[in-house]
Amino acid sequence: MGRRRRGSEVDPASDGTADAERRERQSGLRRALRSQFPERSRDNLLPVLHFLQHEHGYLPEWALQVVGWHLRVPASEVYGAATSYTELHLEPPKPRDIVVCTGLACWQSGSEELLNAVLQQPDPDEASNVTTTACAFMCGLAPAVRINGSWHGRVHAERLTSIIENAPL
Numbered sequence: 001m002g003r004r005r006r007g008s009e010v011d012p013a014s015d016g017t018a019d020a021e022r023r024e025r026q027s028g029l030r031r032a033l034r035s036q037f038p039e040r041s042r043d044n045l046l047p048v049l050h051f052l053q054h055e056h057g058y059l060p061e062w063a064l065q066v067v068g069w070h071l072r073v074p075a076s077e078v079y080g081a082a083t084s085y086t087e088l089h090l091e092p093p094k095p096r097d098i099v100v101c102t103g104l105a106c107w108q109s110g111s112e113e114l115l116n117a118v119l120q121q122p123d124p125d126e127a128s129n130v131t132t133t134a135c136a137f138m139c140g141l142a143p144a145v146r147i148n149g150s151w152h153g154r155v156h157a158e159r160l161t162s163i164i165e166n167a168p169l
């Protein structure tokens with residue numbers, strides 16, 4: 001069992017390789033944060049979380065510990081911020097990212113059907129992440145769906161299936 005010392009650091013002498021790698025990653029992140037965000041203020045919490053999201057594609061748990069240490073804010077505050085914004089993710093991204101617009105124009109044009117179709121589609125590899133957005137700002141082309149970063153307008157159920165099947169993983 002690891003012995004705790006300053007902050008969330010774990011004594012490497014009493015832990016395995018995985019913990020040593022984790023410590024190495026945390027040390028690297030500490031250096032990066034000192035360089036990118038030298039002002040260790042809670043005002044930098046959101047910018048730091050966005051920095052991590054950009055660097056890793058999500059917010060790894062080991063990195064959130066470093067953020068708390070660097071900005072001198074409690075872990076509960078870091079996790080609170082990390083879970084309050086839809087653009088921040090605590091899990092690694094899945095290969096297929098599907099966003100269905102459920103704004104008024106899209107809803108009236110059938111996005112509920114599209115959302116249900118996507119959610120009911122078999123996903124044996126659990127490769128799809130399905131989310132919604134309030135408006136994709138392409139209401140004239142409603143209903144709108146984004147697959148792996150590309151928006152598609154005037155989507156109907158059959159076309160949606162084809163778009164998803166042809167989306168690279």
Ligand code: FES
Pocket residue numbers: 101102103104105106107134135136137138139140142143144
């Ligand atoms: S409501 Fe869907 S794009 Fe605006």
